[in-house]
Structure formats: C-alpha cells, structure tokens
Amino acid sequence: MNRIVMRKTLAEIAEFIEGEVIGDRNLVITGLCGIKEGQEGDLTFVANSKYFPLAEKTRASAIITPREMTVSGKSIIRTDNPSLAFAKMASLVLGIEHHQIQGIHPASAIAPTAKLGKNVAVGPFTVIEDHVRVGDETVITSGCFIGHHTSIGEKNFIFPNTIIRERISIGNRVIIHSGTVIGSDGFGFTNHQGALEKIPQLGTVIIEDDVEIGACVTIDRARFDKTSIGRGTKIDNLVHIAHNVIIEENCIIIAQVGISGSVRVQKNSILAGQSGVNGHLTIGEGSVVMSRTGVTKSVPPHTTVFGFPAKPERIAKKVNAHVQRLPHYVKVINDLKKRIEELEAKLNNKQA
Numbered sequence: 001m002n003r004i005v006m007r008k009t010l011a012e013i014a015e016f017i018e019g020e021v022i023g024d025r026n027l028v029i030t031g032l033c034g035i036k037e038g039q040e041g042d043l044t045f046v047a048n049s050k051y052f053p054l055a056e057k058t059r060a061s062a063i064i065t066p067r068e069m070t071v072s073g074k075s076i077i078r079t080d081n082p083s084l085a086f087a088k089m090a091s092l093v094l095g096i097e098h099h100q101i102q103g104i105h106p107a108s109a110i111a112p113t114a115k116l117g118k119n120v121a122v123g124p125f126t127v128i129e130d131h132v133r134v135g136d137e138t139v140i141t142s143g144c145f146i147g148h149h150t151s152i153g154e155k156n157f158i159f160p161n162t163i164i165r166e167r168i169s170i171g172n173r174v175i176i177h178s179g180t181v182i183g184s185d186g187f188g189f190t191n192h193q194g195a196l197e198k199i200p201q202l203g204t205v206i207i208e209d210d211v212e213i214g215a216c217v218t219i220d221r222a223r224f225d226k227t228s229i230g231r232g233t234k235i236d237n238l239v240h241i242a243h244n245v246i247i248e249e250n251c252i253i254i255a256q257v258g259i260s261g262s263v264r265v266q267k268n269s270i271l272a273g274q275s276g277v278n279g280h281l282t283i284g285e286g287s288v289v290m291s292r293t294g295v296t297k298s299v300p301p302h303t304t305v306f307g308f309p310a311k312p313e314r315i316a317k318k319v320n321a322h323v324q325r326l327p328h329y330v331k332v333i334n335d336l337k338k339r340i341e342e343l344e345a346k347l348n349n350k351q352a
Contacts, residue, residue, distance in 0.1 A: 001058055006030060006093050010062055014077045017085040019064065023075025032086070033060055044268070045086035053155065064089075077146065102137050117154065135172065147183065153209070165221065171209035179216040182207065186220040186227075186243025186261065199223065201243060208232075214239065214255070223261075230267065242279070254291075266301065 011025040035051055045064035046055050055063055055071045062075045070267075079085040104110065109125035113329025114132040122128065122141035124150045131148050135154035140146065144158055147166030152158075154301050156174045164170065165183030176182070178214040188199035196344060203222025207213070207229045214237035222244045229235070230249040240258045247253070248267040257271045260279035265271065268282050272291040283289065284301030294308035307316035322329075 006032075010043075010075055013020035013089065015308065017077065017079060017088050019062070019079040019085060020067075021075065021077055022070070023062070027062060027075050029062060032090060035063070036059065043086075043089065045082045101141060105142075111148075123160070129166070148346040150183075161214075162250065165205075167204050168221075169204065171207055171211070171231070173210050174207055175212040177213060177215040177217075179217070180213055182213075182219045183221045184218055186223055188223055201241070205229075208249075211235070217241070220245075220261075237272075248285075270307045277339065 003197045006029065007027065010021050010023070010027045010029060010030055011293045013029060016019045017098040029043045029229055030147045031043070033039065033044050035044045035046055035054050035058045036315040038058040040059060042060040043062050043064065044058055044060040046052060047066065052069070055065070056073060058342040062077065063071060064085050065071065065076045066219050067078045067080060068081055069076070069078065087173070088163055088279055089108045095330050101123065105120045108122045108126045108128070111123065111130040113130045114128045114134070116135035117138070118132045119126070119137045121139040123140065123144070124193040125142055126140055126144040128290050129148040130148045131149045132152070133180070134140070134152045137154055138152055138156040139188055140158045143161045143162045145163045146152070147164060147168065147195070149166055150164055150168045152164070152170040153172035155172055155176070156170060159178040161178050161260045162176050163181045183205045186201040188201055189196040201221050203224050203226055205219050205221050205227045208231040210232045211229050211234070213235045216237055216250050217235055217239045219241045221227060221231065225244065228241055229247050230251065232250040233247055233253070234271070235253045236255040238256050241247070242261040244261050247265045250268050251265050253271045254271060254273045256274045258276045259265070260277055263277050263278045263283070266285040268286045270288045271277070271283070272289060272293070274291055275289045275293045275295065277283065277289070277295040281295060282298040284299050284303060286302040287299045288304040289295055289299065289310065289338065290304065290306040290313065293306050293310045295305065296309040297328055299310065302315040305311060306313045307320065311319065322328070
C-alpha cells in the first residue's frame with residue numbers, strides 16, 4: 001500500500017495536537033491508519049466506545065484516545081477530542097504531500113497580466129487567463145482553467161481538471177476537488193414564439209474562506225449579482241447549485257443534492273444526500289433536510305424535514321409507516337366490505 005511518508009515522535013505529535021503521552025515519548029511514528037488496518041509504526045485513534053475493545057488488539061504502535069481511557073501494552077496520546085486530533089494529524093500529513101508540488105510548471109499557460117503571489121504552485125497544462133490574481137501559497141494542480149478577472153485567495157488547494165470561470169472570487173484556505181466547475185452559466189431561457197432564447201447570465205460566484213467543494217460539483221453564476229457559498233461550508237461530490245443561490249456559513253451539502261435558483265440556505269443547515277429544493281425557497285437556520293427529500297415549501301429554522309413533499313420528520317415517518325401497511329389496510333377494507341355486503345343481504349332478506 002502506498003503511504004505518505006512522515007517521521008515524528010509521539011512527543012512531537014502530542015505537542016501538535018495538545019495531548020498527553022502515556023508510554024514511550026520517543027516512539028517514532030511513520031504513518032496514520034484506521035484502528036483495524038494498523039501496522040507497526042502507525043498512529044491510529046479511537047473515539048467511539050464500540051471500538052474500545054479493538055484498542056488493545058490493533059497492530060498500530062500508538063493510539064490517540066479520550067482523556068479517561070487507558071490501554072495496556074500500548075503507548076497512547078490522551079486528548080479531549082480524538083477525532084479532531086487525528087484530523088489535525090491527517091491535515092499535517094497531507095500538507096507534507098501537497099508541499100511536494102512546487103513552482104510554476106513550464107507546460108502551464110499563464111497570461112502576462114496575471115498576478116501570482118509568493119510560493120504559488122501551478123501544475124502542467126493549467127491555463128490562467130488575463131488579470132487573474134492568485135494569493136500566496138495557493139496550489140493549482142494540473143489541467144485546471146482559471147478564467148479572466150478571477151481572484152483566488154491564499155493557501156487554497158485546487159485539484160486537477162477544475163474549471164473556475166471568469167470573474168469569480170475564491171477566498172482563503174479553500175479546497176476544490178477534481179472535475180468541479182465554478183461559474184458555469186445559470187440555466188436561464190425564455191420562450192419566444194415557440195423557441196427557447198438564452199438569457200445571458202451576467203453575475204458571479206463568490207466562495208468564502210474555509211470552504212471545501214467535492215468532485216464534479218457545479219456552481220452556476222448568477223443572472224445578476226452573485227451565487228455565494230458561505231464561510232466554512234462543506235459540499236460533497238456531485239452537487240448542483242443553481243444561479244443566485246445563497247448558502248450561508250457552516251452548512252453541509254451532501255452528495256447528489258440539487259438546489260434550484262434563488263434558494264437561500266441559512267447557516268448551520270444540512271441537506272442530506274439526493275435531496276432537492278425548489279426555487280426561491282428558504283431553508284431556515286439549523287435545519288436538516290433528510291435524504292431523498294423534496295422541498296416544495298420553505299423550511300422554518302431548526303426543523304428536520306423528510307419525504308416528498310417534505311414534511312416535519314415525525315409526521316413523515318408516521319405517513320411512511322402507514323404506507324408500509326397498505327396491503328394490511330386493503331385486506332381489512334375488503335374484509336369489512338364483504339361483511340357489510342353480507343349484513344345488507346341478510347337485512348334485505350328479512351324485509352322481503
């Protein structure tokens with residue numbers, strides 16, 4: 001298995017993740033792994049109590065654990081939040097790999113009017129058009145396209161074959177995965193004498209700081225003004241965000257979600273996989289749209305909805321439970337219908 005090379009002592013790691021070493025402080029760690037896949041030299045973690053029994057069985061050399069946990073025969077690092085601590089280590093290790101991409105590759109095409117900051121890296125076959133600005137320490141890997149007058153901030157990482165169209169604004173510390181298109185035209189047409197005429201899309205897309213965008217995501221530019229993705233929002237693969245959508249801070253948008261034009265998703269909301277939202281609606285702050293839900297009306301803040309059309313979760317689950325019992329209900333109705341017919345026949349016979 002290919003591994004990203006690292007070499008740090010347990011003491012160095014504990015300092016970085018603000019943990020406490022119990023065991024060999026000088027133990028050298030060379031890799032990260034899941035608790036079931038551990039090998040000698042690896043560091044793993046355990047946060048969920050159902051995995052606690054695996055802690056003493058793992059072949060990993062050391063474990064990041066909760067503060068109260070002890071593991072016999074293993075060196076551990078106690079932390080307040082093992083999942084977060086391990087994520088910080090993973091980010092550090094990925095940083096080692098990403099920093100191997102350095103400099104401007106001679107096979108890239110960069111316009112003379114483009115301005116690149118310090119320590120910017122550009123991979124082969126990437127095109128950067130006129131008047132683009134790229135901030136310090138941003139990495140744009142191979143086969144990307146950056147359209148004219150686009151601004152990209154500092155410390156971003158853009159994976160291969162990403163397209164960022166003209167007049168787009170990207171903040172700082174943004175990660176964009178392969179195959180994503182930012183700033184494609186919004187889906188705007190008008191019917192004129194039986195033919196569909198294209199409506200020009202004059203707006204832009206603004207991606208704020210600390211956003212991560214998955215692979216093969218499309219974010220359409222606005223007809224006017226902007227489509228925007230708020231600070232800290234995370235978008236999974238295969239998501240479509242239409243023109244003039246506003247997604248506020250710290251939202252989670254999961255795979256295969258479709259958001260129609262002019263929707264506003266307020267902060268700290270979650271749209272689960274394969275859910276869809278009709279145009280011009282509002283998803284209230286802190287709401288959850290469950291998987292495969294079709295939202296046809298605005299959702300109040302701090303509400304969980306489910307089903308099609310979307311209903312409050314409690315009601316939707318009750319409706320779904322009844323749907324699953326439809327064969328039983330049909331049998332009961334048919335039995336009752338038969339008994340009514342028999343009673344009516346007896347009554348008619350008596351009257352005769």
